[in-house]
Amino acid sequence: xxxxxxxxxxxxxxxxxxxxxxxxxxxxxxxxxxxxxxxxxxxxxxxxxxxxxxxxxxxxxxxxxxxxxxxxxxxxxxxxxxxxxxxxxxxxxxxxxxxxxxxxxxxxxxxxxxxxxxxxxxxxxxxxxxxxxxxxxxxxxxxxxxxxxxxxxxxxxxxxxxxxxxxxxxxxxxxxxxxxxxxxxxxxxxxxxxxxxxxxxxxxxxxxxxxxxxxxxxxxxxxxxxxxxxxxxxxxxxxxxxxxxxxxxxxxxxxxxxxxxxxxxxxxxxxxxxxxxxxxxxxxxxxxxxxxxxxxxxxxxxxx
Amino acid sequence: xxxxxxxxxxxxxxxxxxxxxxxxxxxxxxxxxxxxxxxxxxxxxxxxxxxxxxxxxxxxxxxxxxxxxxxxxxxxxxxxxxxxxxxxxxxxxxxxxxxxxxxxxxxxxxxxxxxxxxxxxxxxxxxxxxxxxxxxxxxxxxxxxxxxxxxxxxxxxxxxxxxxxxxxxxxxxxxxxxxxxxxxxxxxxxxxxxxxxxxxxxxxxxxxxxxxxxxxxxxxxxxxxxxxxxxxxxxxxxxxxxxxxxxxxxxxxxxxxxxxxxxxxxxxxxxxxxxxxxxxxxxxxxxxxxxxxxxxxxxxxxxxxxxxxxxxxxxxxxxxxxxxxxx
Numbered sequence: 001x002x003x004x005x006x007x008x009x010x011x012x013x014x015x016x017x018x019x020x021x022x023x024x025x026x027x028x029x030x031x032x033x034x035x036x037x038x039x040x041x042x043x044x045x046x047x048x049x050x051x052x053x054x055x056x057x058x059x060x061x062x063x064x065x066x067x068x069x070x071x072x073x074x075x076x077x078x079x080x081x082x083x084x085x086x087x088x089x090x091x092x093x094x095x096x097x098x099x100x101x102x103x104x105x106x107x108x109x110x111x112x113x114x115x116x117x118x119x120x121x122x123x124x125x126x127x128x129x130x131x132x133x134x135x136x137x138x139x140x141x142x143x144x145x146x147x148x149x150x151x152x153x154x155x156x157x158x159x160x161x162x163x164x165x166x167x168x169x170x171x172x173x174x175x176x177x178x179x180x181x182x183x184x185x186x187x188x189x190x191x192x193x194x195x196x197x198x199x200x201x202x203x204x205x206x207x208x209x210x211x212x213x214x215x216x217x218x219x220x221x222x223x224x225x226x227x228x229x230x231x232x233x234x235x236x237x238x239x240x241x242x243x244x245x246x247x248x249x250x251x252x253x254x255x256x257x258x259x260x261x262x263x264x265x266x267x268x269x270x271x272x273x274x275x276x277x278x279x280x281x282x283x284x285x286x287x288x289x290x291x292x293x294x295x296x297x298x299x300x301x302x303x304x
Numbered sequence: 305x306x307x308x309x310x311x312x313x314x315x316x317x318x319x320x321x322x323x324x325x326x327x328x329x330x331x332x333x334x335x336x337x338x339x340x341x342x343x344x345x346x347x348x349x350x351x352x353x354x355x356x357x358x359x360x361x362x363x364x365x366x367x368x369x370x371x372x373x374x375x376x377x378x379x380x381x382x383x384x385x386x387x388x389x390x391x392x393x394x395x396x397x398x399x400x401x402x403x404x405x406x407x408x409x410x411x412x413x414x415x416x417x418x419x420x421x422x423x424x425x426x427x428x429x430x431x432x433x434x435x436x437x438x439x440x441x442x443x444x445x446x447x448x449x450x451x452x453x454x455x456x457x458x459x460x461x462x463x464x465x466x467x468x469x470x471x472x473x474x475x476x477x478x479x480x481x482x483x484x485x486x487x488x489x490x491x492x493x494x495x496x497x498x499x500x501x502x503x504x505x506x507x508x509x510x511x512x513x514x515x516x517x518x519x520x521x522x523x524x525x526x527x528x529x530x531x532x533x534x535x536x537x538x539x540x541x542x543x544x545x546x547x548x549x550x551x552x553x554x555x556x557x558x559x560x561x562x563x564x565x566x567x568x569x570x571x572x573x574x575x576x577x578x579x580x581x582x583x584x585x586x587x588x589x590x591x592x593x594x595x596x597x598x599x600x601x602x603x604x605x606x607x608x609x610x611x612x613x614x615x616x617x618x619x620x621x622x623x624x625x626x627x628x629x630x631x
Binding site for chain 1: 319320322323326327330331334335336443444446447448449450451452455456458459462566567569570573574577588589592593600603604607608611612615
């Protein structure tokens, strides 16, 4: 076909030219075409629905105590059975799930934001900024997060869980920030960033307007996978009494209580443990499927 | 090579010093040894409490930096300070160190060896049944936290003892049966019975992580030119895989090893506490609840040293595997 013919063909086609599908649509399409993505998304949506809409259907709230039923197995009256105190396991579990999901989501968001900012600043400015920030990153990688969080735990009194979220996030960002730094270093040499620089755009603005949006796919995937690590860390800390404090409950505190009675009352342990595993599994599936959707060639890279 | 290692070592020493100091400061700020005296009956007079706290270098009325200087000076002389009960921290820790390191080293050996092996095998037959099985299993394992896994193992062991073996084969509490009066052989068997489940609970997660990582690295390497060249010059497939592909694919895994060591220590803490082993991790958790600042600081120092030894070992391994580092 010669050029003139092409022009002619263009003139002959009716109506506006076909719209180029947006990137979000392409990614969403790829995401939902993969079995992983569909299963993960559905399960995760169900979990959220269960955690936040489930309590509406239960006759019991998480503070109620049924003094006629202690340590009873699941029945029509108590769907997941009851605890030693007479609390309804279903209601308590959903309450713990709400807290764990909220803590996990928030901690992941904060830590990914932190990773993006630290990594991008280190990679963009290089020199002393980079050395100082990289050193802090290494230092935090050296200290086992559990140890520091456990030491600080006396500060998270009852009702102080937002502080707990921030501390949790402080120990999740390091590896991502190293990746962001590396990508920023190479991104900095690209034409559009150089053009912005020669036009006199201030560096901070370049970072937030040009560098970070170009790393958005990495950051979205990372935020998703951080949700699962945050939930797991929260569970472990709360298990030993270092995280969410009573009267609040979370997966961790419930599993700690349940494991003591699990031998003769399996319903106090297995429902919570099962829901935790399914939730984390679903988050990981979504994260993996998202990574494949953003970059189909990367499907077999990375440790997770 | 020597220069490279010396630079790394210096960097690590500085990191250990900063990390340990940070841990001491945080512990001294967050924990409150004074509250230990609050609910004693009869209530000791404030002056006595002050004197006792000062003697232990735990008095929160002394400025933090002064307490830190006393502690740091002691550490440099090899004195880790006193516990809240007044006994030297060092002795207690020495006893517990063996317990923890036995667990960590066994977990690490099993975890990394089996993990690397699983990953390599899975990569050699990509999309074969073994690959699919190991991928699925590691995905599942990565979603189960150690605290849940350990409890599940305890429940499973109880069930298996009752229904499969008919006697107590898998023991779930402590390192050895107290008061067991039997020959050397029976003692060894008893210790092994106690060792199985904690080691499993510690290494399963590691196997999952290492196998995923090794598989991906191996897949990248298998298609590389130098593996084809090795085959073309007449090496058998097995030899090309083990001598060339596996070795190259292990380089990034070794680097990753340093990062997992901290997580391993944390996992050991959980495992010890749940299986009732009297190691450092259990001590850490107890001493945080007991406001025992010096013990917490000493364990943090040990943890930082251990992590950095692992990092140094990773550097050495890296240099051994990758000739480019040595030059």
